[in-house]
Amino acid sequence: MxxxxxxxxxxxxxxxxxxxxDSAASSLTPYVVLDTMADYYLHHRTNLHRSMHKLAMETARKFDASMENIAQFIGANVEDITITSNATAAINLVALSLDFQPDDEIIISTLEHSSNVFPWMRLATKVGVKLRWWKAADDGTLDLAELESLITPKTRLVAVTHVSNVLGVIVPVAAIGAVCQEHNVLYLVDACQSVPHLPIDVKQIGCDFLAFSGHKMCGPTGIGVLYLKPPHARDLTPAFLGGGSINTYRSRYATLDDCTLASHNYSELPHKWMAGTPPIAETFGLSAAIDYLRGVxxxxxxxxxxxxxxxxxxxxxxxxxxxxxxxxxxxxxxxxxxxxxxxxxxxxxxxxxxxxxxxxxxxxxxxxxxxxxxxxxxxxxxxxxxxxxxxxxxxxxxxxxxxxxxxxxxxxxxxxxxxx
CATH class of the missing domain: 3.90.1150.10 (Aspartate Aminotransferase, domain 1)
Incomplete structure (x- = not known):
């Protein structure tokens, strides 16, 4: 009921x-999310995956469980997701981590939020990538036949929203995924407006990347999630590196002059993609928001x-x-x-x-x-x-x-x- x-x-x-x-801009937050985040600051305030003392280990276990819960909510495995500051950061992380070449083509729709436009525009300016626009109809719907006509041998990526933040129109992301797979084209979905409202399964969608934010789904601000299809999570070099993303125990070099990126080993997934201290309280809060949405x-x-x-x-x-x-x-x-x-x-x-x-x-x-x-x-x-x-x-x-x-x-x- x-x-x-x-x-x-x-x-x-x-x-x-x-x-x-105004929930499309930011949803309201239930007490359970606030209480969960307060519990961390009141009773578990420490870093994670750094120290061996009891408090740090408890925090790490709770964080890992929260990551599992977040991944399951979109039909993913925990190794396939990373925590970011928001969905905009997640999309930028993809744009900066992929190795684009001059004259590569990126297809984006005319429904897109600026966060799914300007990271690709920067690549057009800096790298020489070409943007191709997939124009929506008057009612905001997209024609798959037109997408087929836009794809060329130079097309590298299709980036589309799942739900338009202007109209609320639901885009047929699974059908788009099938087209992208047929043409061997990478596929990114901006799911900011869909994850809060619709059941999501990244495997059914068939996307390579999917981004969403916590603050639109009863969760806290300051947290986003990026899903990466397993081969990308494993093989790509993250745009941001640092503490937590590098396994210092397995890194080997003889002198400082010999210290290169190749001489280091990445941490196990998903930590490879989370350089620095993640938003711990916000991750707990987002997991609590997911439990709340599941309960409803x-x-x-x-x-x-x-x-x-x-x-x-x-x-x-x-x-x-x-x-x-x-x-x-x-x-x-x-x-x-x-x-x-x-x-x-x-x-x-x-x-x-x-x-x-x-x-x-x-x-x-x-x-x-x-x-x-x-x-x-x-x-x-x-x-x-x-x-x-x-x-x-x-x-x-x-x-x-x-x-x-x-x-x-x-x-x-x-x-x-x-x-x-």
């Missing part, structure tokens, strides 16, 4: 005075998201002057509804919702300039208004949003301006 009232009591930030509809049930979260999206579409599409973006079928999107009101800037809509209705959401370009320029073909400074739902969002809150948008459209929209 999906007990929304019980769920809301688990989140200390929720209160009756305001409505939080990912299928139940999917059903709840779908219900709220259908409710929002039904309510907003009947308001004169409101323009909805994305697929009309709620089963094709996850937790996000995007819209504009004719005659009023999105940022003003966001401000009115906050000041007059105590509704918090996102308004602007959502770090996805290429979508607004290439797909929506609108003024990229304007962007749109994005409401994002999660497991603690209620149907009553969606109704309040719909009613607020109706009042704003009547008072400030294009129809109101024409009458005035």
């Amino acid at each position: 999906f007990d929304i009232d019980a769920i809301r009591k688990d989140f200390p930030t929720i209160h009756d005075e305001s409505i939080y509809l 049930g990912m299928d139940a979260i999917v059903a709840h998201d779908t219900q709220l999206i259908q409710q929002a579409i039904n309510g907003l599409q009947d308001i004169p002057g409101v323009i909805l973006f994305g697929p009309s079928d709620p089963a094709k999107r996850s937790g996000i509804i995007s819209f504009n009101i004719q005659g009023i800037y999105p940022l003003k809509v966001g401000r009115l919702l906050t000041e007059d209705y105590n509704i918090g959401l996102r308004a602007g370009h959502n770090c996805a300039l290429h979508y607004f320029h290439e797909v929506q073909q609108a003024n990229i400074v304007e962007g749109n208004v994005r409401a994002s739902f999660y497991l603690y969002t209620t149907p009553a809150e969606v109704d309040l949003l719909i009613n607020a948008i109706r009042e704003i459209a009547i008072t400030h929209g294009k129809t109101a301006l024409a009458v005035g």
Whole structure:
């Protein structure tokens, strides 16, 4: 049973005075995550995999168990993941660790967040890699036949989002994975918006790399996860090296002048990819968040998201002057509804919702300039208004949003301006 009232009591930030509809930017955090992180600082505060004393060993065991739990949540083995500071760092880690050559081609879609664009743009500038754009349709869907036409013998990587942070549209990542495997092309998935809402299995997706952040899935800030397919985790040289990633006991060199990278041995996976002290408390917190989501049930979260999206579409599409973006079928999107009101800037809509209705959401370009320029073909400074739902969002809150948008459209929209 999906007990929304019980769920809301688990989140200390929720209160009756305001409505939080900005979970795509960052979710709220339940007590169990806060308590887990506090327990580390209060009772287990030490480093791990460095010392042999009892406290350090206890922390290491708990950390290793948390890593196992995180890996299992996406259908991976613990040797296949690494902890980063966020998903942006994870994608940059892939970009810096792969050995690209001039004229290699990277295909990215026009739905992508800046974090899955600019690491590849830097390679275009520094290395001479060529970017090829996979343009989404008006509703944000992607045509697999077009992907086939974009792939050439020079294509090295396809990088796409699993769920658009602008529209909430669900991208067919498993089908894309099959195309990439057929053409022997590397494949990276930005799963920031999907891991919090959908059951994920990296083996079913068929990706080489997958990145997500803890703070969008009831976990803490300051932690991300990168999945690497086993051959890549084993054979690639990490872009960041240092304490923890090198096995000093197995490293051999005669003099300092003979000390080279080749004379050293990497630590066992997954520690090879985690140079320096990892975010220990945050790893414990993310594992606790995963346990919390499992307790609610990912299928139940999917059903709840779908219900709220259908409710929002039904309510907003009947308001004169409101323009909805994305697929009309709620089963094709996850937790996000995007819209504009004719005659009023999105940022003003966001401000009115906050000041007059105590509704918090996102308004602007959502770090996805290429979508607004290439797909929506609108003024990229304007962007749109994005409401994002999660497991603690209620149907009553969606109704309040719909009613607020109706009042704003009547008072400030294009129809109101024409009458005035």
